[in-house]
Amino acid sequence: MEDYDVKRNRRDLYAPRAGRIDVVDVPSLRYLMADGAGDPDTSADYRAVVEALFTCSYAVRKACIRELGRKHTVGPLEGLWSARDMELFHTRDKAAWEWTLMIVQPEWVTAELAATAVETATTTRSPGAGERVRFAEYAEGPSVQTLHVGPYDAEGPTIARLHEFAAAEGYALTGRHHEIYLSDVRRTDPARLRTILRQPIARAGVGERRAQ
Numbered sequence: 001m002e003d004y005d006v007k008r009n010r011r012d013l014y015a016p017r018a019g020r021i022d023v024v025d026v027p028s029l030r031y032l033m034a035d036g037a038g039d040p041d042t043s044a045d046y047r048a049v050v051e052a053l054f055t056c057s058y059a060v061r062k063a064c065i066r067e068l069g070r071k072h073t074v075g076p077l078e079g080l081w082s083a084r085d086m087e088l089f090h091t092r093d094k095a096a097w098e099w100t101l102m103i104v105q106p107e108w109v110t111a112e113l114a115a116t117a118v119e120t121a122t123t124t125r126s127p128g129a130g131e132r133v134r135f136a137e138y139a140e141g142p143s144v145q146t147l148h149v150g151p152y153d154a155e156g157p158t159i160a161r162l163h164e165f166a167a168a169e170g171y172a173l174t175g176r177h178h179e180i181y182l183s184d185v186r187r188t189d190p191a192r193l194r195t196i197l198r199q200p201i202a203r204a205g206v207g208e209r210r211a212q
Helices: 043-068 086-092 110-125 158-167
Strands: 023-025 029-037 077-082 098-106 133-138 143-148 171-173 175-179 196-204
Touching: 023 196, 029 043, 029 110, 043 077, 043 098, 043 110, 077 196, 110 133, 143 158, 158 171
Parallel strands: none
Antiparallel strands: 023 143, 029 098, 029 133, 077 098, 077 175, 143 196, 171 196, 175 196
């Protein structure tokens, strides 16, 4: 049985290189996702959502093998980040941050299959935030992205370069700041953490709005 791995099969979206900024067109993808707010370093709610997302994603994987005869590697954790006052986001006042955590699903995962798997996982394994997990499609479209290597709190200069590149190429920032966590934070030295940073864009003056 072939093992689909989004990091391998969609290298254009999940394998950027450090020091290089790419413009990519991100199609509508399917996710399990859940919303929350607060400091990810200290929030018990954040940890509960992460646990629930992985528990439910493994339940979806099991259902795909059993019902569809298709196997996939569970994708990495991803996060959409924002704040009501964007200055608080840039100054890294994490207590004021709002987030949507998510894990991408293969294109053959349907809403019905996901709903059944999530309900089963929530009932049998009781992930604390399982009832908040939903299945939805999310389309970013044109975006700039790069790979940051190092601690999460050191992302600032890399994000600044990403935004400067977009402006220099005639783009305005749209949508929410997107991060994809390729490393297991529990087992990886902070200096070696690999995080994809992505920002949706549009041609300046064409539906322009600031990220929010």
